[in-house]
Amino acid sequence: MKLAELQELESRWVMRTYARAPVEFVRGEGARLWDSEGKQYLDFLAGISVCSVGHCHPAVVEAVREQVGTLTHTSNLYLTQGGVQLAQRLSESSLGGRAFLCNSGTEANECAIKLIRKHAHERGIDEPEIVALEGAFHGRTMGSLSATPGLATNANFSPYLPGFRSVPRDDPDALHAAVGGSTAAVMLEPIQGETGVNVVPDEMIVAAREASEVSGALLLFDEIQTGMGRTGSLWAYEQLPARPDVMTTAKALGGGLPVGACVTSEATMGVLEPGDHGSTFAGGPLVATASLAAFEVIDDAELLRNVRGLGGRLCEGLESISAIAEVRGRGLMVGARLAGGDAKEAASRALAEGLIMNPIGADVLRFLPPLVIGENEVDEALEILRLVLD
Numbered sequence: 001m002k003l004a005e006l007q008e009l010e011s012r013w014v015m016r017t018y019a020r021a022p023v024e025f026v027r028g029e030g031a032r033l034w035d036s037e038g039k040q041y042l043d044f045l046a047g048i049s050v051c052s053v054g055h056c057h058p059a060v061v062e063a064v065r066e067q068v069g070t071l072t073h074t075s076n077l078y079l080t081q082g083g084v085q086l087a088q089r090l091s092e093s094s095l096g097g098r099a100f101l102c103n104s105g106t107e108a109n110e111c112a113i114k115l116i117r118k119h120a121h122e123r124g125i126d127e128p129e130i131v132a133l134e135g136a137f138h139g140r141t142m143g144s145l146s147a148t149p150g151l152a153t154n155a156n157f158s159p160y161l162p163g164f165r166s167v168p169r170d171d172p173d174a175l176h177a178a179v180g181g182s183t184a185a186v187m188l189e190p191i192q193g194e195t196g197v198n199v200v201p202d203e204m205i206v207a208a209r210e211a212s213e214v215s216g217a218l219l220l221f222d223e224i225q226t227g228m229g230r231t232g233s234l235w236a237y238e239q240l241p242a243r244p245d246v247m248t249t250a251k252a253l254g255g256g257l258p259v260g261a262c263v264t265s266e267a268t269m270g271v272l273e274p275g276d277h278g279s280t281f282a283g284g285p286l287v288a289t290a291s292l293a294a295f296e297v298i299d300d301a302e303l304l305r306n307v308r309g310l311g312g313r314l315c316e317g318l319e320s321i322s323a324i325a326e327v328r329g330r331g332l333m334v335g336a337r338l339a340g341g342d343a344k345e346a347a348s349r350a351l352a353e354g355l356i357m358n359p360i361g362a363d364v365l366r367f368l369p370p371l372v373i374g375e376n377e378v379d380e381a382l383e384i385l386r387l388v389l390d
């Protein structure tokens with residue numbers, strides 16, 4: 001089928017919620033994608049940090065192939081091994097409590113919001129409030145959306161959930177002032193991915209931890225994008241001055257398949273009880289086996305060291321491009337602000353030259369390559385960018 005035909009079918013049959021680039025991908029391997037016309041691309045977006053092990057990693061493919069012919073789904077009315085092992089792997093590598101598995105990032109946050117609210121009610125708070133940061137993105141379902149200040153202003157979807165407020169992401173005093181007796185939790189992404197790779201300053205992380213401690217509130221880190229090795233440690237908080245009580249993750253967790261998780265500390269692992277929450281698909285054998293295979297690849301000291309090193313190389317290269325005014329991020333989660341000019345146009349020119357990344361807002365380019373790339377791929381991406389930007 002020709003690209004034009006596919007576009008015509010899409011415009012008739014698919015709800016028009018996405019503005020897509022004019023390309024149809026048909027195959028992927030490692031950091032490479034191929035379109036329907038046989039053209040090859042270097043993928044520095046990795047499905048928005050989902051394909052962190054690269055496209056069609058042999059270990060994930062093998063695990064899924066084996067599992068799909070053995071058992072794919074039984075519902076959560078019964079036990080299967082993979083989901084339990086995945087929960088153990090998640091908890092042992094992070095907060096040490098328990099995990100609830102789900103199918104996406106926004107669902108992971110919905111679970112966290114319910115846990116947080118119940119925890120607050122148990123402390124006698126009738127109208128618990130969650131304090132989020134401006135510039136946050138927590139997802140598209142009504143709870144996560146209500147925690148996303150930049151989107152919860154769209155009147156078309158009102159009313160939003162009550163019980164959310166936000167403060168600037170770089171104002172520790174405002175955060176301290178916002179947290180009080182009715183605060184259930186402070187909720188933040190260590191690095192705000194969807195609004196332009198904005199690193200939340202360490203002072204804010206410390207303020208969030210202190211304010212939570214003083215008020216009895218919980219601290220929730222949304223590591224949906226920053227987790228699973230993206231910033232050069234398995235979880236981004238490992239490089240921060242504080243650890244959360246609850247963490248959500250998704251995106252790269254499934255090795256390309258849809259998996260999310262809400263992970264707790266030991267102190268909060270008993271809050272949700274039978275009947276409090278659930279999901280038909282969640283934690284099934286197929287996605288769990290893919291996720292465990294992805295863990296094997298990513299939870300590796302050498303790979304994580306490489307992520308930090310390659311991140312440095314990418315940032316240095318970007319800084320040497322005169323059209324780029326500012327480079328920010330950590331590990332292989334990198335944003336480049338253009339000195340002038342149009343990020344959207346730059347991204348579509350890069351796409352034409354065979355490099356995939358994505359524009360955010362008017363002037364930021366975001367890079368989220370697979371974590372399995374090498375120096376050659378970084379240099380190749382930089383070469384295309386120089387061609388496109390200079």
Ligand SMILES: *Cc1c(COP(=O)(O)O)cnc(C)c1O
Binds near residue numbers: 105138193226251
């Ligand atoms: C992508 C993302 C989400 C939402 O995840 P979905 O799987 O699209 O629901 C939430 N929070 C952060 C930080 C994200 O990057």
